[in-house]
Amino acid sequence: MPAVFWEILLELRSYAALWAIVVIAAMAVTAVALYVFWDLVGRGISLIARVLNAGQPRRH
Amino acid sequence: MPVNRGGTEVYFPIADVTVSPLLLALLGIVVGTMTGFFGVGGGFLITGGLLVLGVPTIYAVGTGLLMVMGTAITSTLRHRRLGNVDLRLAVLIVCGTIPGVFLGERVNSALEQAGISGPVVGAVYFVLLLSLGSLMVANWLRRLRYRPRQALGGGLPGWFHAVRLGPSRLLLPGIGEVNLRPEFPNAGIAEMSALVPVSTGLVIGFVAALLGAGGGFLLMPFLVYGLGVPPAVAIGTDLFQIIITGTLGSFLYSLSGNVDPMIAVIMFAAASVGTQIGALATRFVNSQRILGLFGLTVLNAGVAVGIGQLARFIGSDTLALVGQLLLLGVSGLVALTIVSLLVIAVIAQVRRGRRLARLREIRSAGRVAAGGD
Numbered sequence: 258m259p260a261v262f263w264e265i266l267l268e269l270r271s272y273a274a275l276w277a278i279v280v281i282a283a284m285a286v287t288a289v290a291l292y293v294f295w296d297l298v299g300r301g302i303s304l305i306a307r308v309l310n311a312g313q314p315r316r317h
Numbered sequence: 318m319p320v321n322r323g324g325t326e327v328y329f330p331i332a333d334v335t336v337s338p339l340l341l342a343l344l345g346i347v348v349g350t351m352t353g354f355f356g357v358g359g360g361f362l363i364t365g366g367l368l369v370l371g372v373p374t375i376y377a378v379g380t381g382l383l384m385v386m387g388t389a390i391t392s393t394l395r396h397r398r399l400g401n402v403d404l405r406l407a408v409l410i411v412c413g414t415i416p417g418v419f420l421g422e423r424v425n426s427a428l429e430q431a432g433i434s435g436p437v438v439g440a441v442y443f444v445l446l447l448s449l450g451s452l453m454v455a456n457w458l459r460r461l462r463y464r465p466r467q468a469l470g471g472g473l474p475g476w477f478h479a480v481r482l483g484p485s486r487l488l489l490p491g492i493g494e495v496n497l498r499p500e501f502p503n504a505g506i507a508e509m510s511a512l513v514p515v516s517t518g519l520v521i522g523f524v525a526a527l528l529g530a531g532g533g534f535l536l537m538p539f540l541v542y543g544l545g546v547p548p549a550v551a552i553g554t555d556l557f558q559i560i561i562t563g564t565l566g567s568f569l570y571s572l573s574g575n576v577d578p579m580i581a582v583i584m585f586a587a588a589s590v591g592t593q594i595g596a597l598a599t600r601f602v603n604s605q606r607i608l609g610l611f612g613l614t615v616l617n618a619g620v621a622v623g624i625g626q627l628a629r630f631i632g633s634d635t636l637a638l639v640g641q642l643l644l645l646g647v648s649g650l651v652a653l654t655i656v657s658l659l660v661i662a663v664i665a666q667v668r669r670g671r672r673l674a675r676l677r678e679i680r681s682a683g684r685v686a687a688g689g690d
Contacts, residue, residue, distance in 0.1 A: 263330055266330075266331065266578075266579075267330060267331065270331065270574050273571075273572050273573075273574065274572065276571055276572075276574065277568050277571035277572045280383065280567065280571040280576055280578050281383075281386075281564060281567060281568055281571065283578055283582075284383050284384075284386055284387045284567070284578065284581065284582075284585070285386075285387075285390060287387060287582055287585060287586075288386075288387040288388075288390035288391045288394075288585070289390065289394070291391060291585070291586065291589040292390075292391045292394045292395065294589075295589060295592075295593055298593075
C-alpha cells in the first residue's frame with residue numbers, strides 16, 4: 258500500500274463521525290461487491306455448464 | 318507508516334500492530350468456511366483469532382465486529398430468498414439488542430480506560446466459549462448414543478414458552494390492546510412472552526459488544542436448544558440480528574477510532590472464498606450430522622484464548638505460539654473436514670450420475686435390439 262493511502266486513513270481517523278461513516282460504508286460496499294462478484298461467478302459457471310450440456314440428450 | 322518488516326509480516330499503523338497478512342487471510346478462509354456451513358457470523362473465531370495473533374484487545378473487538386457486519390450482509394443477501402426468518406422474533410430480539418450493544422460498548426471503553434479490558438474480555442471469552450462448547454459437544458454425544466426422538470434441548474423450550482413475565486395483554490391509548498404473548502409462526506412457537514426474546518436480545522447485545530462478536534455463537538444455540546426453533550429458522554433469524562449488532566457495534570467502536578478497516582477487509586476478502594465453499598457444502602452434507610464439530614471448534618477457541626491470555630500474563634512467546642497454532646490448527650482441521658466431505662459427496666454424485674447414464678445406455682441398446690428382432 259502506498260504511504261499516502263495510510264496518511265489519508267490516519268488523517269481521516271481524527272474526524273470521529275466521518276471516520277465511522279466511511280468505515281461502515283466501505284465495509285458495506287465491500288460486502289455487496291463481493292456478493293455480486295461471487296453471484297456472477299456462480300452464474301458464469303451455470304452458463305458454461307448449460308453450454309456444455311447443450312448437445313446432450315435431456316434426462317427424464 | 319506501513320513497514321514491511323521482512324518475511325511475510327506487515328505493520329498496520331491504525332491498530333499499531335505487526336501481523337502476517339497470510340495468517341489473517343488463513344483465519345478469514347477458515348471463518349468463512351464455518352460461516353457458510355454452520356450459518357453463524359464467526360465473530361468468536363475472528364476476535365479470538367486476532368487476540369491470538371497479537372492484535373490489541375480493543376482493536377480485535379472493533380475489527381471483529383466490522384468483519385461480522387460484512388459477513389452478515391453477504392450471508393443475508395444470499396439467504397434472502399429462503400424465507401428462514403421469523404420477523405416477529407427477530408424484531409423483538411433486536412429491541413433488546415440495541416440497548417445491550419450501547420451498554421456493552423460503554424463497559425468495554427470503561428474497562429479499556431482502567432487498563433483491564435484485555436484480561437476481562439479474555440476471561441469472559443474463555444468461560445463462555447468453554448462452557449458453550451462443552452454443552453454442545455455433550456448434547457451431540459448424547460444424541461449420538463441414544464438417538465432420542467425428543468426435541469433439541471430437552472424440556473428447556475417448554476419452560477421458556479410457558480414462563481410468565483409481566484401481563485399477557487397491554488392496553489395502549491390510541492392503539493388498543495397489544496398481545497404480549499404472541500405466536501411466532503415461522504419459529505413454530507404457539508405462544509411465548511414477548512419479554513423472553515427482548516431480554517435475550519439485551520444479554521446477547523451486551524455480550525456481543527463487550528466481546529466484539531455478532532452474538533451468533535450465543536443466539537443460535539439459544540434459539541435451537543433454549544426456544545426449540547428449527548435450526549434453519551434459527552440461522553436466518555440470527556443473521557438478521559447480527560447485521561444490527563455488527564453495524565451498531567462497529568459504528569460505536571469506529572467513533573472511538575478502535576477499528577482497523579484494512580485488517581477487516583483482508584480477512585473479509587479471504588472469508589468470502591471460504592463462505593462459498595461452506596455454502597456449497599451445505600447442499601451435499603447435512604450440517605446437523607456434524608454439529609458436534611462446531612461445538613468442538615467453540616471449545617477449542619475457548620482453550621486457545623485461555624492459553625493466549627496466560628501467555629500474555631507470564632510473557633511467554635512459546636505459549637502464545639501454542640495458542641495460535643491450536644486455534645488455527647483445530648479450526649483449520651474442521652474447515653478441512655467440511656471441504657473433504659464436500660469433495661467426497663461431489664465424487665459420489667458424479668459416479669452415481671455416470672452409473673445412471675451407463676444404465677440408460679444399456680436399456681436403450683436393449684430396446685433397439687428388441688425392436689430389431
